[in-house]
Amino acid sequence: MIPPASAAGAFRLRKVLAAACGVVMILGLALIGFFNENAALLVEGLTARAWQLIILAVMVLLGAVMVLLWRCPACGLFMGLMRTPRQCPRCRIELL
Numbered sequence: 029m030i031p032p033a034s035a036a037g038a039f040r041l042r043k044v045l046a047a048a049c050g051v052v053m054i055l056g057l058a059l060i061g062f063f064n065e066n067a068a069l070l071v072e073g074l075t076a077r078a079w080q081l082i083i084l085a086v087m088v089l090l091g092a093v094m095v096l097l098w099r100c101p102a103c104g105l106f107m108g109l110m111r112t113p114r115q116c117p118r119c120r121i122e123l124l
């Protein structure tokens with residue numbers, strides 16, 4: 029359990045980290061597109077298809093990290109597709 033005073037700070041950090049994961053995932057999507065356009069490319073001895081699979085695996089991992097981060101720091105409720113809530117809908121702790 030986390031004291032209410034530090035919940036907002038903890039949630040802010042989670043929000044920044046989740047956003048960073050999102051940015052990296054968008055870059056990953058762009059890279060997958062790049063390797064689609066340059067399918068004959070060899071980078072570090074790996075084919076474009078191999079790089080696409082590696083990037084996809086990293087994106088799935090980041091997606092899982094985002095789901096783990098995007099929770100109420102006090103009760104662990106998943107925030108789903110909500111935009112930054114002012115307080116947790118379950119435990120009512122202030123998040124902003």
Ligand SMILES: [Zn+2]
Nearest residue numbers: 100103116119
């Ligand atoms: Zn909560």
